[in-house]
Ligand SMILES: Nc1ncnc2c1ncn2[C@@H]1O[C@H](COP(=O)(O)OP(=O)(O)OP(=O)(O)O)[C@@H](O)[C@H]1O
């Protein structure tokens with residue numbers, strides 16, 4: 001009865017109801033899209049970091065992070081990798097030598113981290129070959145002179161291209177300096193610009209010779225897991241008890257700022273949508289007060305006949321909740337189609353460099369994602385807002401004196 | 409048996425330093441099945457008296473008992489529920505919800521009382537028959553004449569099974585023919601169902617049919633005549 005009355009009442013002034021719903025739709029759609037952009041950004045950041053920078057779990061010598069010196073290396077890496085890969089839940093592992101150094105072209109010099117890799121094993125953990133666009137060479141698959149793979153930002157900076165000669169230099173484990181020429185074999189390009197800018201790859205045996213390390217002495221073992229990254233903490237604690245002398249870290253320990261950003265962005269988005277919905281709520285309260293004014297005689301009559309405050313509240317609430325849920329439904333449809341469009345095309349981010357203020361790395365295109373949790377948060381908030389918005393109009397109706405309202 | 413008992417009822421308004429005794433020491437009682445007409449010149453306090461009896465307004469002093477319940481002591485919320493279950497109202501105008509059909513308007517109070525749809529349908533059909541508007545059950549008020557609207561209002565007031573019906577100048581906006589038709593309906597309900605009616609009016613057509621006339625002047629009862 002009350003629900004039916006609410007629907008009929010909304011149909012009374014179709015134009016007004018239409019505009020109210022339309023403006024709520026704009027608000028909610030905008031809010032939801034903002035949320036999905038932020039979520040998409042964080043997801044991409046995380047997957048880009050895991051995919052090319054940290055893998056799921058990393059193993060280092062216990063003091064690697066203390067000194068960041070080439071002398072903090074792991075022994076017997078071959079055997080270690082064999083043991084690790086045989087453990088449950090681990091997909092692949094690869095050993096790397098990592099040395100901070102410089103890279104020099106005819107044009108300029110840049111600070112880099114030189115990563116020595118075993119290409120075959122490396123690709124099982126980091127599919128960086130997929131990040132090399134056509135015409136930009138390959139990942140140690142085809143070369144004539146000692147190869148190096150660098151990022152496209154760095155390549156631009158150095159004025160380097162495929163087959164360009166670059167000289168890398170760094171510190172050996174004895175504290176001496178090495179220097180050697182390499183020829184660009186591939187140029188990769190990833191979302192994680194922070195990493196792309198500073199990371200160069202050369203074959204591990206070349207770097208071992210240059211730095212003075214032996215065949216199975218390495219700085220890092222990168223591990224990728226069977227399941228998604230969420231189980232990495234569990235694997236970390238398993239490995240920690242198995243290898244107490246090594247430093248085992250999950251991706252989120254290596255890049256803690258990402259978790260922080262994630263919750264920060266989440267919070268910001270929730271605050272944003274709450275503000276939007278409160279603004280919508282104020283608009284609705286205004287409209288409903290106008291409605292109460294227009295139907296003053298009718299409400300006076302209903303009060304006279306014996307409609308109590310609970311019923312009055314239900315009636316107002318029904319009208320508001322219908323407006324909001326209808327708007328939410330339409331917003332969801334719009335968002336769904338918008339998201340499926342951008343799912344394929346991505347939303348271009350024009351200010352690639354500027355976005356990098358948090359030093360987290362940036363993305364070129366955001367593929368928006370709306371998680372069920374966030375959608376239910378918005379839905380729940382809408383229900384709460386409906387209740388809140390019903391209070392003031394109801395109080396206004398209860399103030400109407402039937403004897404006054406129905407006077408001629 | 410008295411269903412309404414009014415004792416020394418007073419309602420005062422103060423307008424610009426002036427004390428208006430709209431209802432001034434009024435006492436009377438109403439028996440079940442009565443058809444009472446309250447008459448008096450404009451400003452004599454008819455509407456004020458009906459509003460007090462109907463629990464729409466609270467008295468300055470005095471007592472009103474409905475079926476032994478002291479409604480002058482009730483709070484707003486209690487009065488609201490009391491009205492819903494005990495009193496039928498027919499107002500001079502603005503009786504019906506414009507967006508609901510005649511049938512839905514009649515059902516309105518029954519629905520608020522929580523009566524089942526089946527029972528609603530039954531009672532509504534019977535009442536539409538009584539008021540002679542079965543054909544117009546699905547018409548909106550705007551498509552009905554003033555007289556037809558008032559008859560729907562009467563049907564609604566009676567549908568919920570109230571103890572009595574208060575009607576403040578129900579014929580004021582009606583032409584002679586519609587007024588007679590409305591009065592026929594109410595008289596029929598009074599005679600056949602024993603429904604108690606209390607009217608206020610200037611209309612001699614209503615007075616003609618009254619079983620009892622209470623005359624007001626300056627808020628006081630100056631005459632109370634019962635006919636046989
Ligand atoms: N809300 C109010 N504030 C101040 N005075 C009021 C109020 N309502 C009624 N009065 C006064 O009380 C007196 C009785 O009014 P009431 O409306 O009961 O008269 P009535 O007999 O119904 O008149 P009518 O036949 O014109 O409808 C009048 O003097 C009126 O001015």
Ligand SMILES: [Mg+2]
Pocket residue numbers: 454455456
């Ligand atoms: Mg009056």
